[in-house]
Amino acid sequence: MRAINLSLGILFLIASTSIATKTTTIGLETEETSRGVIVPMGDCFGIDEYEVYTVATTKKCRFFAGPMCTGRNALLQPGEHSSKDPVPVGSVLCEEPDLF
Numbered sequence: 001m002r003a004i005n006l007s008l009g010i011l012f013l014i015a016s017t018s019i020a021t022k023t024t025t026i027g028l029e030t031e032e033t034s035r036g037v038i039v040p041m042g043d044c045f046g047i048d049e050y051e052v053y054t055v056a057t058t059k060k061c062r063f064f065a066g067p068m069c070t071g072r073n074a075l076l077q078p079g080e081h082s083s084k085d086p087v088p089v090g091s092v093l094c095e096e097p098d099l100f
Helices: 002-020
Strands: 023-030 034-040 045-057 060-064 073-076 079-095
Touching: 023 079, 034 045, 034 079, 045 060
Parallel strands: none
Antiparallel strands: 023 034, 023 045, 045 079, 060 073, 060 079
């Protein structure tokens, strides 16, 4: 009986951890397609799109030209941001708003 309770406790802990993981969805528009990408909050996430014309976000996100959040970058506030020329987006880091 104790082994069952322990197993259920571990299963509950794993489920709680995955539910507690915060994510946000950003929109990307290229010449060929528009799509949403679910990204984790506070963690670098690879995008690997080389010709992005529009990004849309509901959180403050820093977009990087290189992989693993390296290279030239731009901090974008929530909203839709467009460029007449394509922009490379190698990775992104989104953050929760500052409380203070």
